[in-house]
Amino acid sequence: MMALKLIKIIFFFLIITVITQVGGIIYFCTLFFDSSIKKYSAGKRIFYKTGIFLSLYLVATFTIIPILAEKNGRVPLPVNFGNLKPLTIWTCLLNRHYVKPELKILLEEVSESMNGQYPGTGISYLDANFPFFNGFPLLPHLSHEDGKKLDLAFYYYDDETGKGLDYKAPSPIGYGGFEGPKKGEQNMPEICQRKGFWQYGILGEIIPNWVFSSMKFDEKRTKKLIIELSRRKEIKKIFIEPHLRTRLGLNTGKVRFHGCHAVRHDDHIHIEI
Ligand SMILES: [Zn+2]
Known part of the structure; x- marks a missing residue:
C-alpha cells in the first residue's frame, strides 16, 4: 500500500515537472498538509489536496517564481499586456513563457513596430523556456533550455471579410495547424517522413485543429514579422519550413532549415538570440 502510494507520488512529480518544471516541487509542498486532512473521507481528501495544490501553484506562478527567475537571468513574457501576448494562457499557467530579458525587450519593440504598421496587430507567442536551469529542456522542444x-505564431486572416485575425491560429496551442507545401513546392515533411523521421509531422496527428474554414495564412504580415526579426542583430537564427521560406521570398541567411530531427515549422516561427 505504502509502495503504491510512493509510486503514485513519484509518477505525478515526474509528469508535472516535465510539463511545468516547478509543479513537482509545489506538489511536494502539498504533502505537508496530508496529516491535517487525514480525518476526511477519500473523496474530500482529493478535493482539498487539489485545492491546496492549485492555490500554492497559482500563488507561486504569479508571485514567487518570476522574482526567483529574474535572479536566474530569465523574465516572464507578458500575460496580457500591450501587443505581445500568449496565443493561449496555458503557456503562462504552465510556466513555459520565460526568456532572457534582451529577448523580451526585442519582442516588445518588434510587436510595437508591427502594431504601428498594421493597427491591431501584435505578436502571439507560443512555447518559450522554463524559469530555471540551463540544460532543462522544455519538451518537446529540446533546444528551448537556455532562455x-x-x-511565435503565424498571422492569419478571415477569407470572407479579408480582415486580419489577431492572436488566433488554426490550432488551439499554435502547433499542428500546418500551412503545407503546395504543388511544386519543396516538400520537406514528405522527405523527412521518407527518411524515417516519424516525429516530424507528429503534432498534426495529435493536436486537433479548430474548424475555421475561412482562416487563411497571412503571408504579408508573417513575412513582415520575419523580416523585422531578422534585421535585429540579437537574432541569430529563424526556423521555418523551406517551402515557406521560398514562398515568402525570404533571402536572409538567418532564416534556415532546422533539420529532420526536429518537427515541422510550417505552423510556427522559431527564433533564437
Ligand atoms: Zn522552437
Missing part, C-alpha cells in the same frame, strides 16, 4: 529560444 534564448522562442516560438
Whole structure:
C-alpha cells in the first residue's frame, strides 16, 4: 500500500515537472498538509489536496517564481499586456513563457513596430523556456533550455471579410495547424517522413485543429514579422519550413532549415538570440 502510494507520488512529480518544471516541487509542498486532512473521507481528501495544490501553484506562478527567475537571468513574457501576448494562457499557467530579458525587450519593440504598421496587430507567442536551469529542456522542444529560444505564431486572416485575425491560429496551442507545401513546392515533411523521421509531422496527428474554414495564412504580415526579426542583430537564427521560406521570398541567411530531427515549422516561427 505504502509502495503504491510512493509510486503514485513519484509518477505525478515526474509528469508535472516535465510539463511545468516547478509543479513537482509545489506538489511536494502539498504533502505537508496530508496529516491535517487525514480525518476526511477519500473523496474530500482529493478535493482539498487539489485545492491546496492549485492555490500554492497559482500563488507561486504569479508571485514567487518570476522574482526567483529574474535572479536566474530569465523574465516572464507578458500575460496580457500591450501587443505581445500568449496565443493561449496555458503557456503562462504552465510556466513555459520565460526568456532572457534582451529577448523580451526585442519582442516588445518588434510587436510595437508591427502594431504601428498594421493597427491591431501584435505578436502571439507560443512555447518559450522554463524559469530555471540551463540544460532543462522544455519538451518537446529540446533546444528551448537556455532562455534564448522562442516560438511565435503565424498571422492569419478571415477569407470572407479579408480582415486580419489577431492572436488566433488554426490550432488551439499554435502547433499542428500546418500551412503545407503546395504543388511544386519543396516538400520537406514528405522527405523527412521518407527518411524515417516519424516525429516530424507528429503534432498534426495529435493536436486537433479548430474548424475555421475561412482562416487563411497571412503571408504579408508573417513575412513582415520575419523580416523585422531578422534585421535585429540579437537574432541569430529563424526556423521555418523551406517551402515557406521560398514562398515568402525570404533571402536572409538567418532564416534556415532546422533539420529532420526536429518537427515541422510550417505552423510556427522559431527564433533564437
Ligand atoms: Zn522552437
